[in-house]
Amino acid sequence: MPRDTLTGSRIRERRIAQEMKQADLARAAGISASYLNLIEHNKRRIGGKLLLDLAEALGVEPTHLSEGAGAALIAGLREAASDLPESGAELDRTDEFAGRFPGWAAVLVATRARVTQLERSVEVLSDRMTHDPNLAASLHEMLSTVTAIRSAASILAEPGEIDPDWQARFHRNIYEDSARLAETARGLVTYLEADNAQATETGTPQEEMDSALEKAAHHVPELETELQAGEAVSAALARLGRGLSSSARALLRGWLERYAQDAAALPMAVLREALGRAGPDPLALSGLTGAEPVRVMRRLAAMPPEVLPDPVGLAICDGSGVLSYRKPLPDFPMPRFGAACPLWPLYKALNRPHVYLAGDLVQLGRSGTAIRAEAQALPVGPLVANAEPLYEAHMLVRPAPGHGADKAPQEVGLTCRVCPRDACPGRREPSILSSR
Amino acid sequence: MTGQVLLIEDEPNIIEAIKFILSREGWQVFSHSNGDTAVQTVRERAPDVVILDAMLPGRSGYDILRELRESTETAALPILMLTARGQTKDREMAERAGASRFMTKPFSNAEVLDAVRALKGA
Numbered sequence: 426m427p428r429d430t431l432t433g434s435r436i437r438e439r440r441i442a443q444e445m446k447q448a449d450l451a452r453a454a455g456i457s458a459s460y461l462n463l464i465e466h467n468k469r470r471i472g473g474k475l476l477l478d479l480a481e482a483l484g485v486e487p488t489h490l491s492e493g494a495g496a497a498l499i500a501g502l503r504e505a506a507s508d509l510p511e512s513g514a515e516l517d518r519t520d521e522f523a524g525r526f527p528g529w530a531a532v533l534v535a536t537r538a539r540v541t542q543l544e545r546s547v548e549v550l551s552d553r554m555t556h557d558p559n560l561a562a563s564l565h566e567m568l569s570t571v572t573a574i575r576s577a578a579s580i581l582a583e584p585g586e587i588d589p590d591w592q593a594r595f596h597r598n599i600y601e602d603s604a605r606l607a608e609t610a611r612g613l614v615t616y617l618e619a620d621n622a623q624a625t626e627t628g629t630p631q632e633e634m635d636s637a638l639e640k641a642a643h644h645v646p647e648l649e650t651e652l653q654a655g656e657a658v659s660a661a662l663a664r665l666g667r668g669l670s671s672s673a674r675a676l677l678r679g680w681l682e683r684y685a686q687d688a689a690a691l692p693m694a695v696l697r698e699a700l701g702r703a704g705p706d707p708l709a710l711s712g713l714t715g716a717e718p719v720r721v722m723r724r725l726a727a728m729p730p731e732v733l734p735d736p737v738g739l740a741i742c743d744g745s746g747v748l749s750y751r752k753p754l755p756d757f758p759m760p761r762f763g764a765a766c767p768l769w770p771l772y773k774a775l776n777r778p779h780v781y782l783a784g785d786l787v788q789l790g791r792s793g794t795a796i797r798a799e800a801q802a803l804p805v806g807p808l809v810a811n812a813e814p815l816y817e818a819h820m821l822v823r824p825a826p827g828h829g830a831d832k833a834p835q836e837v838g839l840t841c842r843v844c845p846r847d848a849c850p851g852r853r854e855p856s857i858l859s860s861r
Numbered sequence: 862m863t864g865q866v867l868l869i870e871d872e873p874n875i876i877e878a879i880k881f882i883l884s885r886e887g888w889q890v891f892s893h894s895n896g897d898t899a900v901q902t903v904r905e906r907a908p909d910v911v912i913l914d915a916m917l918p919g920r921s922g923y924d925i926l927r928e929l930r931e932s933t934e935t936a937a938l939p940i941l942m943l944t945a946r947g948q949t950k951d952r953e954m955a956e957r958a959g960a961s962r963f964m965t966k967p968f969s970n971a972e973v974l975d976a977v978r979a980l981k982g983a
Contacts (some may be wrong), residue, residue, distance in 0.1 A: 565916045568945035569872045574880030579970050591881065598874040689937040 453482035501534030633673035766838035771820035785834035795825035864909030896920030915944035930959035939980035972980035
């Protein structure tokens with residue numbers, strides 16, 4: 426059915442949705458109910474003043490009645506139908522469906538797009554499991570080592586005497602294999618947690634943005650200039666957002682706009698000068714520049730090596746603990762998927778809003794390098810009377826200065842999944858490195 | 862029931878453990894660790910049963926298996942395929958390549974012993 430003959434159907438849908446009687450609408454438009462009935466069943470074409478009168482009576486834009494569903498929506502429905510040819514979808518009535526139920530049609534198209542995206546993610550992950558040579562080799566080595574340990578242990582556990590030479594040999598084999606297993610497991614975990622570009626192919630908008638920022642080393646020269654912020658953001662978005670999905674670009678735009686505000690409030694030249702006096706200490710830099718500490722943290726994370734030779738790391742999370750920004754350090758990785766260690770000061774800051782937390786940490790299973798972590802949670806969005814504010818927490822990490830440390834660094838993990846500490850009140854799930 | 866077993870595997874401690882358990886039962890066990898020369902070794906040794914790892918340096922176990930099955934003298938040779946994967950498609954791949962049996966690591970000593978006995982008796 427051609428699209429321009431569906432105006433009547435849309436009028437009928439709108440009227441019924443508003444629980445208006447046909448006679449009432451006809452009266453409001455100055456026509457008879459029987460004539461409106463013919464219009465509603467697409468047996469009379471309408472336009473001009475009558476269309477305007479009906480639209481006014483229904484309280485909608487005339488184009489909503491006359492133009493119907495967009496071509497993209499109809500194309501999306503046709504694609505959804507082609508995915509399931511056996512479903513018997515009435516392709517000849519696609520236009521009518523989209524015109525009469527545009528909301529449901531949009532839901533169907535969006536659901537189909539989501540399914541397609543998820544299928545692609547599954548495909549990429551399955552493909553990685555099957556074809557990633559590093560992963561396959563590591564898994565093979567791990568399982569081979571486990572097999573060797575199991576075989577030797579089972580021989581030693583059998584009842585009866587074993588020749589002392591064989592016994593010693595199997596003991597030695599188990600010892601060597603267990604050391605190798607630990608090394609392989611550690612390597613595998615590092616590989617899986619590594620910031621490799623392939624992981625971005627799984628396609629969540631956050632991952633896409635993380636990857637784009639990582640490629641840019643978290644620094645955006647366009648936003649460090651005197652250009653109008655809007656133009657500079659658009660220029661940076663065009664460069665960094667190339668190839669990203671629309672959702673990822675929306676996230677990136679938000680991040681760039683904040684960057685531009687930060688750069689305007691605390692220009693690089695000012696920060697460089699302050700760094701020369703105070704070093705990368707957010708609180709001290711805040712005192713020198715007048716910028717609030719969390720803004721200083723974001724600016725430090727965005728500094729190029731010529732301004733800050735030793736890079737800092739930064740994690741930002743919302744009130745639910747989900748990381749919305751991650752810039753890890755080699756000695757302080759941050760999880761790409763799932764939640765981080767609940768012992769991080771980032772999360773403690775959410776429990777103590779406004780309080781500036783600082784202390785040294787060491788991430789278990791890493792090199793043992795002490796890391797200075799500073800965190801603060803502040804409200805986001807405008808204050809609303811009698812409403813609880815929402816909080817966002819920042820945590821800056823940098824190599825611990827090494828002097829004045831009067832207590833041992835606090836031990837934290839990366840994620841429960843790869844944390845070797847069994848007895849931890851924060852544990853959410855068993856660790857693959859557990860000794861139990 | 863005993864005989865000769867050729868174990869084609871590159872993990873020395875697995876070789877040692879399997880040699881131990883099979884030798885104890887009276888089997889004569891030889892081992893070979895290189896995928897490139899594995900087919901030649903099978904022809905020279907003419908074992909009763911071959912235990913073949915899927916992932917070897919030089920050449921994949923599946924390739925070796927396919928070549929052995931293409932030759933009339935080894936087409937019916939009992940071959941137990943060892944792999945670190947256990948997915949259905951890996952099992953199917955081993956079956957298509959001509960494996961007599963398929964075993965996923967980590968396996969137990971008893972499983973290997975039972976499989977070798979069964980293959981020799983088949």
